[in-house]
Amino acid sequence: MTQVRKAIIPVAGFGTRLLPISKAIPKEMVPVVDRPLIQHVVEEALAAGINEIVLVTRSGKSAIEDHFDAHAELEDALASKGKDALLATLAAIAPPELKITSVRQPNAQGLGHAVFCAAHLLGKDEPFAVILPDVLVKPQANSNTCDLGRMVELWDASNAAQIMVEAVPQEDVYRYGIVDCDEPSAGESADMRGVVEKPKPEDAPSRLSVIGRYILPYRIMELLRDQPPGAGNEIQLTDAIDRLMQEGQQVQAFRMQGRTFDCGHIEGWLQANNTLAREAGYSL
16 A cells, blocks of 8 residues: 655645735745744644655745755855854755655646646555645644644555544534534544535534545546536535545545644734744743
């Protein structure tokens, strides 16, 4: 059974919910405490044992690639001044095991299309992760639990696709994609029967909302190849996952143990900075 070694991170969006911050810089480069959002997400992948990152990007996003590249002049300047701690900080951004590749999404056609842009970088029958960088997934305070790593373990054990979910208040289910499944315990998975986009509270099959972390089989790429446009006239990843279930393939909802911070909008970004800065020992 092929192990999960690659993660596809779509970074081609405009970040309109973070305007005006994201007007001149990619939203993925907006800082959360002491590092940009994209670095938090890549560190999450590394903690899960995933060391090959595929960025699905577009023009105007080169700062993301530059962040993980070497900067010889800066490094030489720090070395000449004996600033070894800062040199170590720079080295930690891209440890030796990290491999980053970029592909372009020529035009915005939805999340499913963005994911499919990386299909040629996967081996035959190779599973992969999808990580949406707008949402930070962090362990609970004083914990080192890695939810993405647990999803990889469950994939290894069952070969079932894993979709990360968290419980939301019943009155808020209309804002999310809600999965239809028996409710699993935190850190465990349950078979999915389907997913409903933004249901009315009285019609919701559960309170478990899709987070933006997926472990998927290569078959998804084959389905995306001819996936017709869905909601918003875009190619939707959830539509391909639904077809996967219709084929009889096992898809499971993994209930996270940690916390989420939706940094795709100002309020969530501020909350992430405030909470994580205090936990890191910064005085505000």
